[in-house]
Amino acid sequence: MTPISAENIVMNYGKVKALDAVSLKVEKGELFGLIGPDGAGKTSLIKILGTLLLANSGTAEIEGMDVVKQYQNIRRQIGYMPGKFSLYQDLTVEENLNFYASIFGTTLEENYDLIKDIYKQIEPFKKRRAGKLSGGMKQKLALSCALIHKPKVLFLDEPTRGVDPVSRQDLWDMLQSLKKDNITILVSTAYMEEALLCDRISLMDHGKILATNSPDGLIANFDKPLYAIRSGNSFNIIKKLKAYKHANSVYPFGDWVHYTDKRDTIDPLEIKTYLENNDTPNVEIKQIKASVEDCYMSLTSKNQNYEPA
Amino acid sequence: MSQPEKTYSISVENLTKKFDDFVAVDKITFNVQKGEIFGFLGANGAGKTTAMRMLIGVLEPTSGKGQVAGYDIFKNSRKLKKHIGYMSQKFSLYDDLTAKENMRFFGGIYGLTNKEISSRTKELLTHFGMEHIEKERVSSLPLGWKQKLAFCTALMHKPDVVFLDEPTSGVDPSIRRQFWEMIYETAEGGVTVLVTTHNMDEAEYCHRISMMVAGKMITVDTPQNLKDKYKLETMGEVFLHLARGYEKEHAITAS
Numbered sequence: 174m175t176p177i178s179a180e181n182i183v184m185n186y187g188k189v190k191a192l193d194a195v196s197l198k199v200e201k202g203e204l205f206g207l208i209g210p211d212g213a214g215k216t217s218l219i220k221i222l223g224t225l226l227l228a229n230s231g232t233a234e235i236e237g238m239d240v241v242k243q244y245q246n247i248r249r250q251i252g253y254m255p256g257k258f259s260l261y262q263d264l265t266v267e268e269n270l271n272f273y274a275s276i277f278g279t280t281l282e283e284n285y286d287l288i289k290d291i292y293k294q295i296e297p298f299k300k301r302r303a304g305k306l307s308g309g310m311k312q313k314l315a316l317s318c319a320l321i322h323k324p325k326v327l328f329l330d331e332p333t334r335g336v337d338p339v340s341r342q343d344l345w346d347m348l349q350s351l352k353k354d355n356i357t358i359l360v361s362t363a364y365m366e367e368a369l370l371c372d373r374i375s376l377m378d379h380g381k382i383l384a385t386n387s388p389d390g391l392i393a394n395f396d397k398p399l400y401a402i403r404s405g406n407s408f409n410i411i412k413k414l415k416a417y418k419h420a421n422s423v424y425p426f427g428d429w430v431h432y433t434d435k436r437d438t439i440d441p442l443e444i445k446t447y448l449e450n451n452d453t454p455n456v457e458i459k460q461i462k463a464s465v466e467d468c469y470m471s472l473t474s475k476n477q478n479y480e481p482a
Numbered sequence: 483m484s485q486p487e488k489t490y491s492i493s494v495e496n497l498t499k500k501f502d503d504f505v506a507v508d509k510i511t512f513n514v515q516k517g518e519i520f521g522f523l524g525a526n527g528a529g530k531t532t533a534m535r536m537l538i539g540v541l542e543p544t545s546g547k548g549q550v551a552g553y554d555i556f557k558n559s560r561k562l563k564k565h566i567g568y569m570s571q572k573f574s575l576y577d578d579l580t581a582k583e584n585m586r587f588f589g590g591i592y593g594l595t596n597k598e599i600s601s602r603t604k605e606l607l608t609h610f611g612m613e614h615i616e617k618e619r620v621s622s623l624p625l626g627w628k629q630k631l632a633f634c635t636a637l638m639h640k641p642d643v644v645f646l647d648e649p650t651s652g653v654d655p656s657i658r659r660q661f662w663e664m665i666y667e668t669a670e671g672g673v674t675v676l677v678t679t680h681n682m683d684e685a686e687y688c689h690r691i692s693m694m695v696a697g698k699m700i701t702v703d704t705p706q707n708l709k710d711k712y713k714l715e716t717m718g719e720v721f722l723h724l725a726r727g728y729e730k731e732h733a734i735t736a737s
Contacts, residue, residue: 210624210625210626210653210654210655210657211624211625211652211653211654212625307526307527308526308527309526331652334652335526335571335651335680336526336680337524337526337528337680337721337725338680338718338721338722338725339721339725339726340525340526341680342722363651363652363653364681365655366683378654407687408663408666408670411663411666424655424656424659425659425662425687427683427686427687427716427717428686466655469655470655470656474656
């Protein structure tokens with residue numbers, strides 16, 4: 174049975190098309206990422222799959238059950254961690270866990286094994302109120318609560334939003350460790366580099382899925398030679414490259430600039446010479462493999478300039 | 483009272499903020515030069531927002547010294563506010579007003595004349611290639627464009643220093659880069675930019691970065707120097723190295 178499947182899901186908010194005929198299939202035990210910026214439709218899709226929102230049209234099934242007709246059964250088998258911290262701030266860590274366990278007719282002891290790797294990190298603070306926890310600890314508690322009833326499918330909506338790099342890595346480590354329990358996980362993020370930590374991903378933009386693939390598969394489909402170029406002052410090199418008549422795309426990445434050319438084959442020396450003739454000394458240039466972010470920007474390049482409706 | 487000497491745009495010495503027993507910001511010291519893009523990094527709860535609130539004059543420090551745009555943050559916080567721009571983490575424009583109306587509103591708040599408002603609005607929107615959204619209602623704009631507009635409103639009164647609190651979180655990757663080009667251009671024009679981000683790729687775009695852990699500023703340097711110093715490839719690795727290392731060394735348990 175497919176843990177998550179959706180077909181032609183459409184969701185409109187007034188005139189805004191939040192989801193525009195989205196289809197998706199996630200296999201058993203997969204860690205699947207929905208990657209895209211705010212407004213791409215990630216939250217709407219997760220809410221529809223989690224039986225919290227009714228789509229305008231289309232169908233979706235979780236573990237073979239229809240999200241509309243069998244929502245009650247589905248809810249017993251899924252865990253959901255919303256983007257906003259939604260536990261009871263005035264209850265302690267332990268009270269929150271016991272509360273969620275009792276809702277699902279289970280106990281902390283019964284499923285302790287599943288959450289112990291995560292829970293033991295916050296167990297020393299079990300008498301502390303949830304509202305008094307740090308951001309990283311709140312997340313660990315929220316994840317523990319979402320797992321307390323041993324769900325088959327886990328939905329996480331932007332768990333790394335506004336989270337610092339250390340806590341972000343902790344969270345991904347926790348998700349990886351859940352794979353051994355064969356839980357199917359659907360996670361959304363606007364951080365493109367987190368795509369690499371997923372088994373498969375869908376890139377989303379303006380309510381559409383642009384591509385679904387493994388990160389490696391996606392990167393292999395990047396169809397232009399990609400060069401990384403640097404010379405000390407990034408802003409200068411960006412301006413110079415954008416003014417270059419053959420430039421197709423120019424995007425800063427850290428202290429490098431990623432560049433593609435309009436021509437199919439190019440001699441990197443030519444670009445180096447062009448830059449050096451235009452007050453840009455000490456140019457380093459190398460051909461590189463695309464990142465997921467390169468792929469995303471290449472797929473969305475037509476949408477860069479906002480056109481009023 | 484004479485205006486203090488303007489050597490640095492931001493100059494802070496042993497700046498401290500305590501909430502009862504809790505030391506949120508613990509004797510931080512740093513200087514930022516005019517036209518510099520200064521990245522303000524740190525873990526969640528490390529004290530970045532508290533420090534920033536003191537620098538923009540909305541939170542009184544417990545002790546230490548500080549000057550921003552030439553004004554003392556203890557004595558001249560009112561005057562200081564006229565010379566800085568601030569873009570909060572939470573989106574701060576009016577959804578039901580158009581782009582132009584928002585700029586007019588913020589220009590008015592800063593006491594600009596109608597004439598100044600018109601010319602400055604035109605200047606900024608033209609300069610950043612945003613004239614075509616002038617009549618758009620903010621609610622209809624994608625997040626990235628809202629953030630670009632919010633940046634423009636923070637520049638309406640020609641501040642000496644702008645403070646940007648996680649301006650690009652959740653923004654489309656190409657629009658995020660357009661936003662950073664706006665930052666570069668603004669800094670080249672002599673405006674000092676202090677920016678917080680959790681995106682380590684963006685940390686590399688800063689001239690210098692500082693890193694806060696548990697209320698302390700544990701390092702201030704250029705991204706390149708930091709990567710060289712720890713023999714690491716990216717700022718992401720530097721961040722993990724510094725934050726984890728500091729936590730271990732000082733036996734900080736998450737609190």
